[in-house]
Amino acid sequence: MFEDGSIFNQLLVERLNYFIYVVLLLIGLWAMIAKNNLIKKLIGMSIFQTAIILFYVSIGVKEGATIPIYLPEHDPHGSHAQLDSNQTELLSHGAKVLEASAVPNYTNPLPHVLMLTAIVVGVATLGLALSVCLRIYRGYGTVEEDELLEKLEREDSRKSGGSNKRRPRRRTPANKGGPAGQSKRGQTTEKTKSDKPTPRRRQASKSRTKTNGPAKEQAKSSNRENDKPKPVKRRRPARKPKEDKS
Amino acid sequence: MNDPVIVEDIRPLIALLAPWAGMIGIIWAGEKRANLREMFTFIAASVQAAVVLSLVPIILSGAVVEFHIWQIFSHVPMLLRVDGPGLLFACVASVLWIATTLYAVGYMRGLHEHAQTRFYSFFALSLSATMGVAFSANLLTIYFFYEMLSVSTFPLVTHMQDKQARTGGRTYLGYLLFTSLCLLLPALSWCYVWLDGGNMTMDFMADVGKVGHFGETTQIVLLFLFTFGFAKAGLMPAHSWLPGAMVAPTPVSALLHAVAVVKVGVFCVYRVYADVFGPEVLAKMGGEEWAMVIASATIIISSLIALSQDNLKRRLAFSTIGQLGYIVLGAAIATDRGQGGAVLHIAMHACGKITLFFCAGAIFVASGKKYVSELRGIGRKMPLTMGAFMIGSLSVIGLPPLGGFISKWYLALGALDRDAMWVVVVLLISSLLNVFYLLPVAVTAFFRTPETEKDSSLKEAPWPCVVPLLLTAFGCFLLFFWSDTLLQMVGLQP
Amino acid sequence: MSDSIVWIVLFPLFGAVACALGGAMSKKICYPVSVLSMLATVWVSVDTLFQAIESPVHEVSYILGGWSLDLFPRGVGIEFRADLLGALIALVVTGVGLIVALYSKVPVQRETPGKEPMYYGLFLLQISGLAGIALTGDAFNLYVLIEVAALTGYGLIALGTNRAAAATFNYIILGTIGASFYLLGVGYLYLKTGTLNMVGIREVIEAHGLFDSPAMQVAFVLVLLGILIKMAFFPFHAWLPNAYCHAPTTTSCLLAPLVTKVMIYVMIRMVLTVFGVEFSFESTWWTEFLPWLVVVAIVCAAVMALAQREIKRMLAYLIVAEVGYMVGGVWIYNYYGLIGSVFHIISDACMTLCLFLGAGIILEKCKTTHFNGLRGLFAKMPLTMIGFFIGGFSIIGLPPTCGFFSKWYLITGGMVSERWEYMITLMFSTMVMVVLFFRLIERIHLAVDESGNNLGKGHGDLGLTKQQTRFDEAPLSMLIPLLLAASVVLLVGVYNQEVVNQIEVFLQPFNLPTGVKYE
């Protein structure tokens, strides 16, 4: 159906934009499917959506055309609108239909509009997904998928009272710290016990990935000493070294 | 039936809804007011029987009663139609329901059964479904009521709510729903699309013999699907739900597994053979040979198994399977007298077999005995019961002057009409086997001396148990002497 | 009224805004506000349906923004088109929404205390989005509405426990992939046809004969893939079970009946209206094999449902199997199959609603939906059980519930186009459903545990205390919706002809193959 030469020729020469969007899309998709860290999945999601946006925008491209805003000579309120001074807006309707020769001068506005929508939807989805991540982290103390799944399985088996066919009853006491399965639960239990230190670290790191600016700014400013301690606010030396790393 | 007079009448619907009304009353009365509750059952049963019997003269005058309930599909209505065979079946079921109710009162109270409200209400439901099957006018309607019966009898079969009940219920539903959903449904939708291409009324009167338009193989496949789809007919190898369902209380076994359920099955098969395929198509398609063969095999094998059963109810169950085989055989013979005999046998066998079941139940209530070998000399203690048992078994065997004789006679005649001698031979052999597995029970009961006299306290079961079985035993005689009416109904006599 | 079609979307929208604004003052008003707005919505959608039935062309077209077709080229403005299919689906969506809104009083207060304004806001916006999906006639507007429905869905699920939030994440990832694929496909369509209006797209395809163009083929693949992911078709079903069985009760009652079904509606819409029958069935060789995919899907989903020991999870897998039914009904490509799957959208919405309402009540009263906690429920809450099992019988396909009739048409379709594999699969899954629900009945009705040991002392003793078997029915605000849903299941079954007639009217113009040999 297609032999490589032709397809690559067509892709890389006259349809480079489509090629780029395909590559971006694949990167995003791969990240969404295969990455283990939930935040990385979300990054992949953003790349994915950006790729689609690129595709749409490149539909709108038109040779020798300018942005879809009327040049002064076509502007309804521009030079050609015969709007003499004593006439009020009530009557003035000076705009004329663009003559066909002028139409090719403007790119097609529709893709841009559509992509405005897509961007907004992307933002909304990202925000929602991030909040879900926070919630997951609040509940399970991790944003790594495998650890999360492990904990979820354990929780489900505990909830379904062990009499679940897929999971024999014996395991339920084991989860409560019996000898069995101790090795696997070693680090996770201590993580759930010492819930306090870990969340902060992850919190900070996640918020950095989320909004890069604020984290840095704060990192800078959090280094400086303040000598009149407020009752509410409490200094946390534990925070310093980690912030220095950033 | 060449275009008979059609009478619009709501009575079939009343017969259908009477049990529902009864059920509402039953639930309202509840466990607290037991007498009131059973009175409601009686009322429902008598109303139903009265309505059904009131239809008899119309049918005898050669007319057909119809009632249109609602339109299922654009072409297929939910249509009730009362014709001879249907009415005969309906009469048997509704009249025997009265007897069974009386018997059930005695039985359930005698054994202090639990959840009797549930029992009576679902009992009423299943009777309503039976009426529906008897009165339905097309394949889809009959299918609806068939499924309704399967589901509404499940709580009765699993009445004991213990492990055996679970096993029995599983076999019961497994067989019935599997066959009806996986064999029947395709056959139905095949008929819906292609029977009488386009106008898709799967009507019994309008579409007789339209199957003839299909190819040979299609006809055979359809016949197969229908015959085994209605697994309530208990044809081997789809029979084992019936012994399994014997875990139910005896009234249930009596009515549902000697009268309603199994007879619904064979009645459906009869409908298919007589009113969907029609005798001539059946005769010329050549598919009915193996139907007859299967039926005969069922008769012989089940009789042989029955010989080996010591549990009385199981023995009766296998005997039932054999008797159902007669009916399917008669329907498959595809001659008027054969099919008429089949319908007659529904009535005759029902009367005889319910007597036997009543007796088994009465024995269980009175003495708690389930096995034939325990019955030595019990006849002296319970002469009425065992006498009725004797009559019942003679009727089932088919000796004059008992009902069973007539139907077997017509079956044989039907077989001779299409000079299938071997069928007659099968009938004879099976009758012989009936003698072997039924008579010994009565003989043991009367003439063998009990090994111990310790159960001298043994006496007849309470009267609500005994009266019905005497009535039904008497009914066996009546059926013989009133057989003209029945013959008229099934159109064997002008 | 003439513009009731747009009110179907606007009433819930304003209801949501009212909840968000008024909820700040008092949380009490949210429940009545949402019920009232749902009532109004149902009313206008019934009105729309009748407009569509009465109109000569059997559809109501409404151009938003006044860019009417006779003054402007098609596709300048966004068009709302309620043909009979769309109007029916919109009615189903709003009806289910109303019932669930009635039902939501108790569980919402228990499960998401203090969040009622947001919850009802999202709830109503979900309805608005789904109804919009059923009505819009513009491919890109469909995407926006899909996202509205999806985002509200994520929110509604994640509002619950942490477990629910964890379950939501997969849903978000897969849902976004699906929606984005759809968006990409629409982009291809726009690239090749230069319009976004559904009818416009088909006109261009048929005018320019774009049947074999690779871009269109890929667009078809992408759109289909996206929709299949969104409707949890078997290989892509991973998000559904967890999301539905850990979501708050009301959420699962709302999403389970609607989301997957509406997506199937979108698929039918794409196949019939956007790409057209000729493109979808004749010029794509690979759609031949979709029924086989369906077979795999149904079998796997049914088997997985068998493995479950928890009602809500079992129901979730049932939904996956049912999705297989409907997809298969479309792709066996004949008249009866399509009638079947359209009717099955409606009936499955009703019966799934019924089942999930029942499961919600069980969860509310027994604090668990695990099989072990169910014994003696017939004695405890008979009405609930009756409602629940009417839904169950409908899933099995016992007459006269609506499930029987949809399954009837599907089987007939499979037979007409001689897709025996599909037919046999339907039989198989029917048997699985029988096992599922009668096993449930056994667990509730019999005094026997799973391994078959008697628990009671015989004679119907369930081995329970008087306390456990005392009559203790659910609160009316939950019971009445359940019985309402159950009666709807029965009514839709009894009067299926009325519905099917409308579907037939809708399907007439596409002249699909009917296998009937007239003599």
Place this chain on the structure above:
Amino acid sequence: MKKAAFILVLCIGLLLAWAAKDFPSWGDPQSPASSSPVASHFIANTGVDTEVPNMVTAVLADYRGFDTMFETVVVFIAGLAVFSILRGGPKNRTRDREFVVDFEPDLIVTNTVRLIVPVIQIFALYVLAHGHVSPGGGFQGGVAMGASFILIALSWDLKTALARFPIERCFTVAALGIVIYAGIGLLSLFLGGEFLDYAHLAKIFPVSPEMARYHAMLGVEIGVGFTVTAIMFALYASLSTDGRMRDGL
């Protein structure tokens, strides 16, 4: 698993690449998208229909105004969902303290911000109001406005920002924005047109139908601006504090 995913992704990539050879070449004026009657109608008649020089704004807020309304609704949904998902977490003080910021607002930063925030907000208003004739519009303006509040939260702390824009007011404002948008559409519905048919507003405002569309678009954009501003800030506030609304990050 990963291998399977990789193969899947690769297949999709090949599919898309294969489709790409059927596309019109880049920037081809004759491509169906650019030469379709819809596109040329937008280009040729926007001025006549709506008097708006910026076609994108016209298409966004008028031709496809319904899309944009639901776009706004999507933003609103995101705000609602994030806020309600995150709020009401476990109430223990130690967790709360992790979110306490332990530094003084920096002098230089705060003063700089004090200087530039008004500028940002003025510019946001300009972008919003000038969206008809130049690139811009409700979303852009709204985002800029929201960013100004976020900047306050970053340079001082969230409490300071919340003091200026309380979280409850965020949702009131957001809902208000939707009310404005849908309300304008509804008004035109009540005036006898279709929903969002701004031209009918000319019946009550002393302008020509085209100018009615022109001004209605401004109103709509303002509504969008409200919602986006409020929700952007609400998102930041919720996410940065794990829903606690204490001083964040």
